[in-house]
Amino acid sequence: MSERQVVTRIAPSPTGSMHIGTARTALFNWLYARRTGGKYLLRIEDTDRERSTEGAVKVILDGLSWLGLEPDEAPVFQFTRADRHREVALDLLARGRAYRDFMTPDELTEERERARAEGRVVRSPWRDPEGPVDASRPHVIRLRAPQEGATRIDDQVKGEVVFQNVDLDDLILLRTDGTPTYNLAVVVDDHDMGVTHVIRGDDHLNNAARQTHIYQAMGWETPVWAHLPMIHGPDGKKLSKRHGAQAVGEFDDMGYLPEALRNYLAKLGWGHGDDEIFSDAEAAAWFDIRDVVGAPARLDWDKLNHLNNHYLRKAEPERLAGLVKTVLQSRDWPVHEGDTETLLRTLPLVREGVPTVLDLADAVIFALRRRPLDLPEKARALLTDETQARLGRLSISLEGSEWTVPALEATIRGFAETEGVGIGKFGPALRAVLSGGSPAPDLAGTLISIGKAESLARIQDALPN
Template sequence: MSASLAARPVRTRIAPSPTGMMHIGTARVALFNWLYARHTGGQFLLRIEDTDRERSTDAAVQVIFDGMNWLGLEPDEPPVFQFARADRHRAVVDEMLARGAAYRDYMTPEELDAEREAARAEGRVIRSPWRDLSPNDAPDRPFVVRLKAPQDGETIVHDQVKGPIRFENRTLDDLILLRTDGTPTYNLAVVVDDHDMGITHVIRGDDHLNNAARQTLIYQGLGWEVPAWAHLPMINGPDGKKLSKRHGSQAVSEFDDMGYLPEAMRNYLAKLGWGHGDDEIFSDAQAIAWFDIKDVVSAPARLDWDKLNHLNNHYIRQADPLRLAGLVVAVLKSRDVALRPDDEALIARVIPFVRDGAKTTLELADAVVFALKARPLELPEKTRAQLADPELAGRMARLRAVLAGVDDWSVPPLEAALRAFAEAEGVGLGKFGPQLRAMLSGGAPAPDLAGAMTALGRDQSLGRIDDALSLAA
């Protein structure tokens, strides 16, 4: 990186194409750009590369915005739309023609096919005869504009992750800058946009590494400063092979739908190819303070669902119950569960008692269902049969009376009351605990007994016990 580039404020960008879902690899690239900009006190920008007009719909663009918003990666400036800058791209090509850094190529499709076959047979790249012909001899027919790339020496990509990578110029063809219809090509548009946006560091996936060499030549042909390159390793599946649908979810929206929190995803994605010692769990502030693009490893990262679930459980346990309640309500509504007006407040009260074992908000939604059941609950058949025993029914009635006498309806006093009752009855908790759980939950998964009763509240807990006893009477 040149001294003049190092002296400039850092500006990074993410430049997705709106041609489908925003995938996890793009999300990781966005995060690393965001972290580096924040770490250096710079700026993080967004460019929508929407030149594929058939696939770049408003809905596809919105997918990108939604994914970035969900991840919490807000750009510092309004997004740039590449298609709207086509006139600027063409103007730059005119400048390159004037500088002698590009030329018009009038080869016909048949001539191009012949040159392609000859180049393949001779083990070289395509070279148009128009590279060295005078434009005064130009025929009246369509043409493309090509970069006039150097044929000798080498182009070095000074990569912040992989180190210097050398490309022999004889292996780099005169890439097309403008097509016959005047539309700019990807490599040209990227260079012009990054230059005009003041991008200092191009941080992206290493599938773009070969493009870095070609883009470097365009920068040099224009006399522009080349940005710092950083090409991130790919993300593989748990089996070490290229990530695909068979490995499960890939799109950011799918992780949202599967019940993962954005802060867990940021933490997890940061660990895919970068780390800070043995730290597994860290805040955004810590990640920003510690992150440096030079610390990214060059080996591919592996998607690890167990680690992601562990992190998500951590953040679920740390999250505000009211926020989690809103997420759980959304899950339940997606399942067509009918909710009462006050159920969200009830869910928020229940969440602290059930979230320790939840790896996702989907599991959290499963865990709160017991509290949402309307009275009278339908008891499991086994519990109904057990309560038909007068001895057990009498014991549960005595337990109800003991519980009704608890003044402080919270976990410690309720636990103490259960222990005291078991001692007074001369039995273990197992002689009445399973039946009490069924009476409270109707057979749905529920937390420990004291936690379930605290979450339900005094009136609801005692009412459910009364309902069960009346059914057994």
């Protein structure tokens, strides 16, 4: 590779959801571009017009935006470049590096059967025709690929991969209707976009040899190849619906933060020593495509949850409050004026060990309930006459307390000593009347979350009139 600026690209097809494997490929392209001071581009391979809808394109753009992996330039749409693809095919034809193949569908079927029986690839009799040809007849245009020797791919992940040219057929460049094929379009687009490093899934490894032939036929510089292994499920099998989320949007819906997913995806097949948690800047400074492991990576939900909790604990409460409110609204939970302040008090007290934003939304419900609380039977059973009387006296002590965690903890301990009982004699009942039976933090944290006026009112509601 000459001393050109590094240019990487991600080239998804808008034919469905954005798979987590595509997201990791985008991340590795983004990291390598950042590491080398290069550019990271996006091409939408939308040549399948029936499946390439505006909605599917939006899924890709939204997924990359959510992940924080937006391209450095406006996306290129492959379909709009069909004339350029045809131009290159005709150029190859004019220079004798491609030829017209007039085999009919029936003749092609027969040749395929013969080739299969003889253990070889399809060979067209029109590669070297005798005499002139009638270009007005229906035909495809095929690349005149080398048939002797070998094509070597110096892959940054897989190492050297050798393809015997005799095992590679003359790939079709233009179909009978004049539409370009995938391999031609990819090569032309990558060349015209200035792509220097093709970092993609290893399901494209075989295409690398075929595409190399096109580069060589055009006299273009071949990019650096790097083919990434697949992501498997925890059981080591190909990732599928039975393993849970597969699409980027599903991880968002499940309450994962984009920075956590970036950190986790970077660890799937690549790493920096024993570092488990690192920033985007650190990953970009350390990343080298040659350090990617060639074996498939396995999705590990426990590790992802651990990372997500780390980033939940680092996130600004204002951001988390917005995310939690969105979750609650999606559940038709009424969000009232003043709930934001309640969330800002509560979130720092409940996010320890919570894996996702969905779990965080569950953890704040106790603080957002509206009086009077409908206590479950188990909570009502705790409110004996003795306990209610004790809560009434505790309420007086709390009213005179400073409303901070240390002060409230001291007040509760002091009250227990005065009463001559352990906190266990009234703590469960206090928690129940404060939370309505929902999960809640320790007593002092629960009181802080709910606020002084609301806490005292909830206790009063549980006392006899």
